[in-house]
Amino acid sequence: MGSAEVLVVAGTHGNERNAPWLVKHWLGHPGALDSAGLALQLVIGNPAALAAGRRYLDRDLNRSFTSALLETPSPADREMQRARELLALHGPAGSRPCALVIDLHSTTAAMGNSLVVYGRRPPDLALAAGIQALLGLPIYLHEADASQQGFLIERWPCGLVIEVGPVPQGVVNAAICRQTQWGLEAALTVLASARRGSLALPRSLTVHRHLGSLDLPRHPDGSPAACLHPLRQHRDWFPIRPGDPLFETASGETLRYQPSDPEPLWPVFINEAAYGEKGIALSLTRRERWPCEPEWLEGLQQLALQLLPSAA
Amino acid sequence: MGSAEVLVVAGTHGNERNAPWLVKHWLGHPGALDSAGLALQLVIGNPAALAAGRRYLDRDLNRSFTSALLETPSPADREMQRARELLALHGPAGSRPCALVIDLHSTTAAMGNSLVVYGRRPPDLALAAGIQALLGLPIYLHEADASQQGFLIERWPCGLVIEVGPVPQGVVNAAICRQTQWGLEAALTVLASARRGSLALPRSLTVHRHLGSLDLPRHPDGSPAACLHPLRQHRDWFPIRPGDPLFETASGETLRYQPSDPEPLWPVFINEAAYGEKGIALSLTRRERWPCEPEWLEGLQQLALQLLPSAA
Numbered sequence: 001m002g003s004a005e006v007l008v009v010a011g012t013h014g015n016e017r018n019a020p021w022l023v024k025h026w027l028g029h030p031g032a033l034d035s036a037g038l039a040l041q042l043v044i045g046n047p048a049a050l051a052a053g054r055r056y057l058d059r060d061l062n063r064s065f066t067s068a069l070l071e072t073p074s075p076a077d078r079e080m081q082r083a084r085e086l087l088a089l090h091g092p093a094g095s096r097p098c099a100l101v102i103d104l105h106s107t108t109a110a111m112g113n114s115l116v117v118y119g120r121r122p123p124d125l126a127l128a129a130g131i132q133a134l135l136g137l138p139i140y141l142h143e144a145d146a147s148q149q150g151f152l153i154e155r156w157p158c159g160l161v162i163e164v165g166p167v168p169q170g171v172v173n174a175a176i177c178r179q180t181q182w183g184l185e186a187a188l189t190v191l192a193s194a195r196r197g198s199l200a201l202p203r204s205l206t207v208h209r210h211l212g213s214l215d216l217p218r219h220p221d222g223s224p225a226a227c228l229h230p231l232r233q234h235r236d237w238f239p240i241r242p243g244d245p246l247f248e249t250a251s252g253e254t255l256r257y258q259p260s261d262p263e264p265l266w267p268v269f270i271n272e273a274a275y276g277e278k279g280i281a282l283s284l285t286r287r288e289r290w291p292c293e294p295e296w297l298e299g300l301q302q303l304a305l306q307l308l309p310s311a312a
Numbered sequence: 313m314g315s316a317e318v319l320v321v322a323g324t325h326g327n328e329r330n331a332p333w334l335v336k337h338w339l340g341h342p343g344a345l346d347s348a349g350l351a352l353q354l355v356i357g358n359p360a361a362l363a364a365g366r367r368y369l370d371r372d373l374n375r376s377f378t379s380a381l382l383e384t385p386s387p388a389d390r391e392m393q394r395a396r397e398l399l400a401l402h403g404p405a406g407s408r409p410c411a412l413v414i415d416l417h418s419t420t421a422a423m424g425n426s427l428v429v430y431g432r433r434p435p436d437l438a439l440a441a442g443i444q445a446l447l448g449l450p451i452y453l454h455e456a457d458a459s460q461q462g463f464l465i466e467r468w469p470c471g472l473v474i475e476v477g478p479v480p481q482g483v484v485n486a487a488i489c490r491q492t493q494w495g496l497e498a499a500l501t502v503l504a505s506a507r508r509g510s511l512a513l514p515r516s517l518t519v520h521r522h523l524g525s526l527d528l529p530r531h532p533d534g535s536p537a538a539c540l541h542p543l544r545q546h547r548d549w550f551p552i553r554p555g556d557p558l559f560e561t562a563s564g565e566t567l568r569y570q571p572s573d574p575e576p577l578w579p580v581f582i583n584e585a586a587y588g589e590k591g592i593a594l595s596l597t598r599r600e601r602w603p604c605e606p607e608w609l610e611g612l613q614q615l616a617l618q619l620l621p622s623a624a
Contacts, residue, residue, distance in 0.1 A: 022562065108483055230485075
């Protein structure tokens with residue numbers, strides 16, 4: 001029945017070293033990762049950037065999977081070459097086809113162990129709901145942001161990011177590794193249940209729905225005029241309300257959060273090191289509880305039926 | 313009487329962004345930093361690396377100040393050019409001579425607000441003792457390590473590093489900035505007292521004397537075979553005793569600290585991101601209390617007499 005595998009990607013960003021550390025171990029020690037009986041492909045996303053200890057060499061690989069970029073004629077830069085190679089090898093129509101992908105990331109923000117879902121594809125929501133039911137992980141639902149496009153997982157019919165932090169770039173931290181492994185094993189457990197037809201979703205899913213991002217205040221020359229307020233630092237997933245401290249100038253002046261809407265919002269990716277160049281000091285979300293729809297489960301089950309069992 | 317200034321360097325490593333953030337503010341806002349009446353030169357150590365968001369471009373600038381490197385004939389790489397330029401401009405015999413230097417760094421290790429002193433030069437020890445008396449900062453005394461040479465401050469007759477963490481590379485953190493400023497202002501207060509002849513040193517100085525560094529255990533191919541044990545992470549300045557957990561393999565096996573000497577040692581720079589390439593997982597020190605010697609104070613006072621007052 002099955003014809004495809006589960007793709008697990010580590011090191012899509014070359015300075016996020018925890019997941020590559022795990023993947024290299026799992027490749028040498030089958031059994032160290034509980035695959036829940038599923039056949040996996042364990043892949044380093046950007047080996048050249050990992051070797052260089054940099055997020056990327058020419059462009060952010062995890063913003064390179066837009067149709068426009070993928071269809072641009074050659075010559076391509078190194079990340080575009082790698083994006084095409086990943087799809088040719090492991091894509092849904094690749095030489096070793098994968099039906100879905102789990103992309104393992106870490107962050108300098110205090111996101112804890114968390115999930116990032118891109119858009120509202122039914123199987124993604126079912127997978128996220130299943131993991132949340134097992135581990136209670138918070139979910140950041142990224143959607144409708146024209147400035148941030150081309151995420152790797154969007155090229156597979158199903159997939160999500162496991163995002164763990166805080167950990168500095170370039171550092172392997174044993175606790176971050178454990179959280180990453182727990183998140184991945186929960187995802188594989190959910191997929192195996194879906195494949196067996198025994199997955200039951202919880203009644204509802206709690207998501208933090210992306211509304212937009214805030215940049216630091218900037219001087220006319222473009223340089224930052226403030227940094228994150230110390231009361232905001234490491235407060236991912238905690239609500240911010242009108243009047244709360246948001247930024248602090250170098251002079252020590254507090255700049256407060258002054259939205260037109262008085263409702264609280266939930267910031268995520270606060271002061272992520274790699275987002276400075278993207279003009280993102282934090283992203284703002286709304287916490288929502290959605291009833292789990294039957295079509296989510298149906299979508300995931302259909303995909304899961306394609307999955308091959310692991311070799312005995 | 314005075315003929316020299318105090319050199320304050322930020323961004324000797326281009327991915328340590330907190331001190332450059334402060335220095336750029338202080339340059340535009342005289343008075344935002346309390347210079348204790350002393351004339352300062354505020355300098356970005358490695359502007360090209362700072363612009364690139366990298367520790368360095370061609371080589372670690374803060375290992376480039378050896379006589380052998382500085383005297384090597386041209387052509388030099390970018391960091392060697394910058395090292396010579398810094399000396400030509402701000403060195404003790406430079407075009408704008410500086411009698412001493414405070415070099416502002418940050419680290420991914422949980423060093424808190426701390427001082428690093430290189431060797432046992434009397435004025436350095438007096439300056440460190442004076443700062444410790446004001447703020448109680450722990451001191452890492454680095455010496456006698458043939459594998460780590462060529463630190464910037466060694467080219468001035470007096471100087472030390474203010475080292476603050478943990479903060480990821482590439483991140484400006486308001487609390488880290490405050491600690492950095494407090495450390496620098498304490499240093500300037502001590503120097504101003506020495507210049508006035510009113511500095512009194514405490515009876516003793518507590519140092520953590522460098523004994524050596526430990527690398528991660530490695531596979532025959534050179535790749536790491538373990539990471540720091542989670543009970544060691546963020547435990548800089550806390551003693552480690554024989555039998556304590558030290559590393560953890562990817563399989564979860566604990567590797568214990570098994571020295572020949574049963575005495576406790578004090579680890580520092582635990583899991584600093586930039587030290588992976590140097591083969592340093594942590595450094596081991598011995599905590600010692602040294603009586604403050606009169607010659608330390610004399611040495612610092614002589615230097616401080618060269619210092620110019622700030623413009624009114």
